[in-house]
Amino acid sequence: xxxxAVQTVVELLLGGVSLGGLYGMMAFAFSLALATxxxxxxxxxxxxxxxxxxxxxxxxxxxxxxxxxxLLLLAIFLLVxxxxxxxxxxxxxxxxPHAVLVGSILVTFGxxxxxxxxxxxxxxxxxxxxxxxxxxxPAPTLQVFGxxxxxxxxTILAIAMLTAGLFHLLLTRTKMGxxxxxxxxxxEGALIIGINPxxxxxxxxxxxxxxxxxxxxxxxxxxxxxxxxxxxxxMIALTIIVIGGVGSLPGALLGGVLVGTAEVLTTFLxxxxxxxVVYLLVFFLVLVVRPEGLFGVREA
Amino acid sequence: xxRWAAGGLQGLAVAAGAxxxxxxxxxxxRDIVTAVFFALIFITLAVSYDILGGFLGYLNLGQGAxxxxxxxxxxxxxxxxxxxxxxxPAGPALAVLAAVAFTALFARLAAYPLFQLRGAYFAMATFxxxxxxxxxxxxxxxLTGGAxxxxxxxxxxxxxxxxxxLALLLTGLSVALNALLARSRLGMGLQAIRQxxxxxxxxxxxxxxxxxxxxxxxxxxxxxxxxxxxxxxxxIDVQNMLGAEKTLFPVIMAMLGGSGTVFGPVLxxxxxxxxxxxxxxxxxxxxxxxxxxxxxxxCIGLFMPQGILPFFLRRRL
Amino acid sequence: MLDVRxxxxxxxxxxxxxxxxxAVRAGELVAIIGPNGAGKTTILKTILGLVRPAAxxxxxxxxxxxxxxxxxxxxxxxxxVPEGRRIFPNMSVRDTLELGAYTAGRRADLRPRVERxxxxxxxxxxxxxxxxxxxxxxxxxxxxxGRALMADPALLMLDEPSLxxxxxxxxxxxxxxGELKGRGLTILxxxxxxxxxxxxxxxxxxxxxxxxxxxxAGHELLADDYIQKTYLAL
Numbered sequence: 086x087x088x089x090a091v092q093t094v095v096e097l098l099l100g101g102v103s104l105g106g107l108y109g110m111m112a113f114a115f116s117l118a119l120a121t122x123x124x125x126x127x128x129x130x131x132x133x134x135x136x137x138x139x140x141x142x143x144x145x146x147x148x149x150x151x152x153x154x155x156l157l158l159l160a161i162f163l164l165v166x167x168x169x170x171x172x173x174x175x176x177x178x179x180x181x182p183h184a185v186l187v188g189s190i191l192v193t194f195g196x197x198x199x200x201x202x203x204x205x206x207x208x209x210x211x212x213x214x215x216x217x218x219x220x221x222x223p224a225p226t227l228q229v230f231g232x233x234x235x236x237x238x239x240t241i242l243a244i245a246m247l248t249a250g251l252f253h254l255l256l257t258r259t260k261m262g263x264x265x266x267x268x269x270x271x272x273e274g275a276l277i278i279g280i281n282p283x284x285x286x287x288x289x290x291x292x293x294x295x296x297x298x299x300x301x302x303x304x305x306x307x308x309x310x311x312x313x314x315x316x317x318x319x320m321i322a323l324t325i326i327v328i329g330g331v332g333s334l335p336g337a338l339l340g341g342v343l344v345g346t347a348e349v350l351t352t353f354l355x356x357x358x359x360x361x362v363v364y365l366l367v368f369f370l371v372l373v374v375r376p377e378g379l380f381g382v383r384e385a
Numbered sequence: 386x387x388r389w390a391a392g393g394l395q396g397l398a399v400a401a402g403a404x405x406x407x408x409x410x411x412x413x414x415r416d417i418v419t420a421v422f423f424a425l426i427f428i429t430l431a432v433s434y435d436i437l438g439g440f441l442g443y444l445n446l447g448q449g450a451x452x453x454x455x456x457x458x459x460x461x462x463x464x465x466x467x468x469x470x471x472x473x474p475a476g477p478a479l480a481v482l483a484a485v486a487f488t489a490l491f492a493r494l495a496a497y498p499l500f501q502l503r504g505a506y507f508a509m510a511t512f513x514x515x516x517x518x519x520x521x522x523x524x525x526x527x528l529t530g531g532a533x534x535x536x537x538x539x540x541x542x543x544x545x546x547x548x549x550x551l552a553l554l555l556t557g558l559s560v561a562l563n564a565l566l567a568r569s570r571l572g573m574g575l576q577a578i579r580q581x582x583x584x585x586x587x588x589x590x591x592x593x594x595x596x597x598x599x600x601x602x603x604x605x606x607x608x609x610x611x612x613x614x615x616x617x618x619x620x621i622d623v624q625n626m627l628g629a630e631k632t633l634f635p636v637i638m639a640m641l642g643g644s645g646t647v648f649g650p651v652l653x654x655x656x657x658x659x660x661x662x663x664x665x666x667x668x669x670x671x672x673x674x675x676x677x678x679x680x681x682x683x684c685i686g687l688f689m690p691q692g693i694l695p696f697f698l699r700r701r702l
Numbered sequence: 703m704l705d706v707r708x709x710x711x712x713x714x715x716x717x718x719x720x721x722x723x724x725a726v727r728a729g730e731l732v733a734i735i736g737p738n739g740a741g742k743t744t745i746l747k748t749i750l751g752l753v754r755p756a757a758x759x760x761x762x763x764x765x766x767x768x769x770x771x772x773x774x775x776x777x778x779x780x781x782x783v784p785e786g787r788r789i790f791p792n793m794s795v796r797d798t799l800e801l802g803a804y805t806a807g808r809r810a811d812l813r814p815r816v817e818r819x820x821x822x823x824x825x826x827x828x829x830x831x832x833x834x835x836x837x838x839x840x841x842x843x844x845x846x847x848g849r850a851l852m853a854d855p856a857l858l859m860l861d862e863p864s865l866x867x868x869x870x871x872x873x874x875x876x877x878x879x880g881e882l883k884g885r886g887l888t889i890l891x892x893x894x895x896x897x898x899x900x901x902x903x904x905x906x907x908x909x910x911x912x913x914x915x916x917x918x919a920g921h922e923l924l925a926d927d928y929i930q931k932t933y934l935a936l
Contacts, residue, residue: 098678125505151416176687187444188686191640195445198629202676215928260808263801267790274788276752278849279776320516323509358524365517372498372510 097230097353103238104307107247109341111300111318112325113252113334114293120269120332122286123182124174124189128197129297132319136162137218137305138178138204138297138312144220146212158302159295166294169196172286178282195317205267205312208235220302220310241303248296252334261288269332343367393646398528406553410546418549420662421618425552427634428654429610429644432559436636439645440666441596442579443503447511448583449631450518451488455608456615456626459486460535470538471555477541477616485608492604493566496597503582512632518625543616551615556651559606564647566602574600633678640685655683682690703728703888704749704857709758711912713745718744720912722758731879733890733899733920735933742892743785745834745909747858749890750782751775763856777805780858784864787846787918791835795826798834798845802852805923812852819848822878840871847878857888875904896933900924 117127139161143154173196177188208216223235242340264285269276276282304310325344329336344364351363410418434448462480464467469476489635495514502510522529529535543551566572577585586592615621634657635650642653660681662675711719713908718741728732734742735827747753749760751772767775781802790798799819803812804830811813820827827902829837843863849880860879864872868911876898883889892900903920908929917926923929 125509127509149651173683173687181440183504187508190446190505190508191636191686192446192683195684195686197679199632199676199683201677202673202679206673206676260804263793263797264804266793267801270662270790270792271788273752274784275775276772276788277782277788278802279751279773281771281773281854295397314514317516320513323506323513338822358520362517362520362524365513365520368510368513369498370519374503 093231097349099234099238101349102342103242104349105342105345106242107303108325108336108345109320110245110248111297112322112341113337114296115322116326116331118289118293121265121289122174124184126320127193128191129322131197131200131315132294132297133301133304133318134310134315136301137310139303141218141220141321162295162298163291166291170290174286195325199310201315216312217309218305220305222306236247236304249338321364324364327368327371410549418545422549422552422657425556426590426610426614429556429559429606431635431638431654432563433606434649436599437645438639440575441599444508445511446508446632448513448635449627451604451607452611452631453627454491454518455484455488455611456621457522457529458487459538459615463537464535481612484612488604488608489601493597496600499595500593511540515632517573519623522623526681534620536572536620542619545632548613548617555609558659571598637682675679703763705761709780711748711753712756720910722914724907726888726890728888729886730904731883731902732756733891733903733906734909735893735899736894736905740909741912742909743778743861746782746861746892750780765773776853781850781853781855781858783846783850783860785861789834789842789845792833795834795845796830797932798849799852799863802849815852819851823848840935859890859893862894896908
């Protein structure tokens with residue numbers, strides 16, 4: 086048996102890093118959409134909540150078979166991505182850059198609020214009077230050198246690393262990924278070589294919504310989500326890309342681990358209520374100290 | 386010529402409107418006066434929001450932070466500083482002054498991180514600032530009452546009549562501030578910055594100074610509105626002082642009526658409050674109110690980036 | 703091959719092009735010269751579809767282009783080497799070139815295209831793993847031209863390729879342009895480097911404040927009094 090202090094530290098670190106990996110993958114989906122389409126999607130956190138809520142509905146209330154439910158979720162998330170892109174991203178794309186940013190905030194903020202309000206309202210009405218989305222996933226614990234490691238957190242960490250690897254391959258090996266990089270590095274340059282911005286943005290939202298919604302499901306295996314968790318999660322994604330730079334995959338992962346670890350440590354030392362204070366303070370601190378981001382160049 | 390005539394007509398309409406509103410408590414029921422009081426509070430928020438949103442072209446999603454912060458500082462002073470309660474009406478007045486000054490100082494300091502940013506990043510940072518304030522207030526329960534909120538003694542409550550008159554005065558002053566700003570050097574500078582930051586810097590405008598002045602100016606009417614609202618309510622908590630609608634309504638109102646025009650936010654405010662009152666009192670829909678406002682915000686962003694007033698003005702001219 | 707007829711372009715209250723009409727025939731190198739702000743870049747952007755004309759028509763290979771977005775125009779055989787090069791700084795030379803053939807089908811074999819670009823600009827071959835942002839100005843310009851050639855265009859448009867480059871580098875670039883012309887590629891060249899452009903051009907147009915004020919064969923204009931006084935300072 087390892088001494089209890091060591092066990093606690095290792096648990097905290099594992100908790101922070103696995104939460105950070107999860108944050109990193111959802112933040113990168115946010116960041117990639119922002120870099121290529123210039124749409125700042127305030128409703129991004131809402132996709133995590135939506136993912137967790139639907140998964141809970143399918144598995145805990147309707148008791149769907151695991152495989153069937155997962156396929157159904159995938160189909161729904163793809164549909165959500167398609168509709169979201171078509172309804173909110175496409176109409177804004179032709180406008181001048183400043184109008185795109187402001188318009189995207191209004192539209193997606195409005196969508197996020199409507200989603201929160203309707204989800205909370207009808208969930209309480211139809212499913213459960215206390216809306217809270219959580220999916221217990223009791224993975225067996227692992228014993229290493231006398232330390233007990235949470236199987237759930239190890240699974241999350243593994244999935245996050247796998248997703249990061251897939252994102253890396255997408256960006257460096259596929260035509261779509263290279264086009265996305267070109268689009269985020271020089272918008273007009275990308276149009277000039279014949280990249281179709283519409284087709285690219287649809288694909289980015291399809292990938293982005295699926296990754297984000299599934300990371301919401303993962304999140305809900307360790308902590309509950311509520312209808313109103315969406316906007317704070319968007320702020321977390323924003324904090325991470327302020328730290329890591331827009332469109333940067335390593336930046337998103339490092340920023341994610343930083344924010345995730347800070348959150349876990351704060352919760353342990355001062356209580357959960359202080360965790361949002363810490364990441365918001367980090368957000369403003371980075372802005373004051375290094376407005377261009379810690380690891381990358383941020384375009385305003 | 387037409388411009389002069391239009392200006393005269395506008396002045397006449399404003400004077401007539403102000404007269405009607407002043408006389409309102411004599412003729413209307415208490416419910417109506419209360420509704421108009423709340424409308425005036427929100428219109429002040431919308432008008433002061435528009436100093437940044439309209440003149441400077443910066444989307445401030447944290448206008449409610451000034452409103453809530455001022456209300457909290459005011460109540461903390463009244464509750465914790467004992468001698469203020471023995472000064473009669475001068476006590477709360479002094480506390481209001483201190484609360485507004487504190488809020489202005491806060492705005493000045495917030496300018497440092499906020500104006501590192503532009504566009505959507507700025508907007509999100511302002512929203513983050515408001516969230517941060519809400520969390521701090523909830524966590525610092527010893528000072529702020531945390532989740533329980535703060536009360537002031539009943540004898541310090543502001544009755545409806547004087548609260549209404551003060552709100553009317555405040556709204557008038559807030560509109561006047563924007564009208565003056567539109568003609569001032571500062572206002573011109575802000576509009577130059579909105580057109581092009583590069584060009585504005587090139588003609589010698591100190592970008593940060595102009596922007597931070599605009600932020601401080603926009604914090605003043607909002608802070609006063611927060612104090613007025615808190616004194617009338619007698620009770621504050623994070624929900625009623627820093628809730629999402631405190632930051633959402635000003636944006637919707639200004640955008641709907643026409644951001645960047647003096648009377649756009651007022652018009653938008655009247656429309657939104659009318660919708661709100663009918664939603665709460667007359668129409669019983671199986672939908673949450675916040676959801677409706679979310680949808681309105683979405684539609685403004687998609688279909689009416691200019692707002693209502695400029696839409697009709699362009700038609701006429 | 704390219705027919706531009708009566709094109710006018712407005713940016714808000716500002717009119718950038720007034721009733722511009724010109725043509726490029728297959729195999730020709732046509733130059734458009736003129737001072738800064740005359741609207742030269744706007745012409746190229748309008749042809750590629752990045753800017754919408756307020757009036758006029760553009761025909762390419764006998765079919766009207768006006769309704770198509772930029773990516774369709776690239777697929778139809780128009781490639782642009784833009785002003786300021788607009789390369790992707792963190793992307794490798796090889797990746798940049800391959801992206802240049804973005805509109806080519808999935809099964810298109812890119813290797814011979816890349817080889818042709820490396821034959822034209824051997825220096826790019828030696829830098830193929832390097833990030834584009836680390837190249838010198840001249841090399842970046844070669845990369846931008848190579849990227850455009852990767853699309854295998856019928857019409858190559860260049861926007862001030864000489865801008866900001868040393869005279870030796872400009873000479874080298876113009877030799878390569880001559881080589882491309884010799885292979886029968888149709889080229890539309892926009893330049894402020896008037897002497898070089900007119901020497902290379904079959905025909906040229908002079909654009910001033912959004913209007914075409916003069917046209918003629920390259921050597922004719924080179925000998926023209928007005929051109930000599932205004933642009934060549936002789």
